Amino acid sequence: MKLGLGTQLRHLIELLDGAVEQSYVDAGLNYRPRYTPVMRVLAEQSSATIGELASLGGLTQPAATQTVAVMVKKGLLTVSAGGEDGRQRVVRLSAAGAAMLPQLRVCWRATKFAADSLDAELAMPLSSCLSQAITALETRSFTERIRDANANKLEG
Template sequence: MNQGLGTQLRHLIELLDGAVEQAYADAGLDYRPRYTPVMRVLAQRQSATIGQLAELAGITQPAVTQTVALMKKEGLLLVMAGAEDGRHRVVRLGRRGQALLPRLQACWKATARAADSLDAELEVPLSACLAQAIAALGHRSFAERIRHAGKKAQPTP
């Protein structure tokens, strides 16, 4: 039986995230892969608003908000009201986040090398295929494609 696109993507994420999570555990780190986009941004800049994190990490604002809340609870981040506009929350690494950073960066390098080895085994590198799919969906969303496909599937009177 052919698996649908969503099923394949979920399975791929399970395979990738499970291995990365295990690599963190093997390195003695209590850390979730979902934290990485936020940590990577904050490793490069001192602080960022939730909106800036979303833009720079390439993930949605609700996803950043949820991730930041979890990371704050674990003592990785500090979150405070913005100096210029109290409605904006400014995020920066906490002491625990700063302390983890060197070990995380070593894990990230190993993960990047593993991703490169996977790409080398594929006819079309997975990273290139994913970037192309994301760009195509940026031009025409999957929701729009579903609506269009649904109209074609309806019988004409």
């Protein structure tokens, strides 16, 4: 039986995230892979709004909001009011979050090396394939494609 696209993607994420999360455990870090886009942005700049984190980290606004909330509870980030009217939420690394960066950078280098190794074994690098898929779906969403398939089925 051929597995569906969603099933394959979930399995791929399980394989990748499980290994990456284990590498953090092995490094003695209480850290989850989902934090990485936020941490990478804040490692490069001292602060960011939720919108900036979403845009620069390649996340949706709800995902950025949820991830930041979890990271604040874990003590990795601080959030304060900002902007002209104080309604923007400005996110910064806490002392604990900043202290993790040296170990995280080591983990991130190892993860990149492993990803490059995987890419080298594939007919088309996974990173390129994913980039192409994201671009195609940003141009024409999967929702539109499903609607078109349903419309074609009804006509045919």
